[in-house]
Amino acid sequence: MELQEIKERIYQFLTKLKKADGLEYDTELFKSKYITSLFALQIVQFIEKEFRIKLGRKDITEANFHTINAMAELVQQRLSGGR
Amino acid sequence: MADKATQVKCVIWDLDGTVWEGTLSEGGAGALRPGVADTIRELDRRGIIQSIASKNDASSAMKKLEEFGLADYFLCPQISWDHKSGSVQTILTTLNLKPEAVAFVDDNPFERDEVRFAHPNVRAYDADQAAGLTGLPEFSVRFITQDSANRRKMYQADLNRQAAEQSFGGSAEEFLATLNMRMEISRVTEADLRRVEELTVRTHQLNSTGYTYSYEELLTLSRSPDHIFCICGLRDNYGDSGKVGLLLLERQERALRLKLLIVSCRVMTRGIGSALLAYATQLARAEGKKLQAEFFETEHNRIMYITYKLAGFEEVEENGPNLLLEYGKDEPIPFPSYLAVDISQAGD
Incomplete structure (x- = not known):
């Protein structure tokens, strides 16, 4: 799957959780208080379901979730079978 | 006290031959089966919620339950001609329950097997056991708190809230x-x-x-x-x-x-x-x-x-x-x- 498409799908989901208000692929989601931990949880569940991947304990880090770009890279790595 | 892994939180009832005698769609339901109404009221008092999986016409079955004064005890009743395993799945999803927290009561062994096949962790009981459910350890609670006595109403409020959320146009926040x-x-x-x-x-x-x-x-x-x-x-x-x-x-x-x-x-x-x-x-x-x-x-x-x-x-x-x-x-x-x-x- 193209990285761009992954980003687009995650973006769409985030706007269902919260009004888009200037959301970009590189918006710092935690620093801008864009997501609370309630929504963080729903994002993890969405990503696993939408892309049919299983994330392990080690994947659940702020570094992997701080922007849409970071999430999309994590997803693409998993989809291509990489670690 | 019941083992915490085996405590039942929700009982799903069949209607024909289980809650009442006879078959509603084939010329009518008879009286309530002995002890069932008391069981339903007592489970409710203990904070164990209840629902229905019945193959019937929904409006006539609900009307019958109203005549018996029992209609309000059931959350998201599934009354249709669909497979009961599907009805059970709908109840699990709607009420956010795990299968191991659910009991299913039906007089028909085929239906019990059909549900068990799809949901191996749901415990199935014959209608003969219905009147005695409240005496079994998995339906026992050590004490009844204000929250347990109000549980059904709180779940009902949750269902109303969910319905409002689904028809809401904006974001979750x-x-x-x-x-x-x-x-x-x-x-x-x-x-x-x-x-x-x-x-x-x-x-x-x-x-x-x-x-x-x-x-x-x-x-x-x-x-x-x-x-x-x-x-x-x-x-x-x-x-x-x-x-x-x-x-x-x-x-x-x-x-x-x-x-x-x-x-x-x-x-x-x-x-x-x-x-x-x-x-x-x-x-x-x-x-x-x-x-x-x-x-x-x-x-x-x-x-x-x-x-x-x-x-x-x-x-x-x-x-x-x-x-x-x-x-x-x-x-x-x-x-x-x-x-x-x-x-x-x-x-x-």
């Missing part, structure tokens, strides 16, 4: 803001202890450690100067959800140590866990200490792990399923904007 949620955090007192015990026994998914304490231990903790033990209630435009969350912190020399964070699964998507965690970071800041959290991984509580990690906690110790997490940020977490929080300091 905007919807939460329309609810006027008020969370009240107070110190655990002796009057809360039965509900505290109930929450520790009933909650598996939103439970950070799964530690259970006896009544006496809970009483000691609630009076201990070395602990901060909080319970939280929640209400909104749809009604009072009762006491839905617990937070237990131990005062250590350099840190507040979070021993227990529990949120009732009924309020899972309303941010209560996040808000309690925010409160813990604020308390730690006020005492000038670090906030650490014990976490014991089970097969059900991964959600709690994600909540911690994405709220800014990092592992500092790891020993198999036992983790110690530490909040690493300078600033405490603020309460979410969609939630008004009242903190009562009584007992401190």
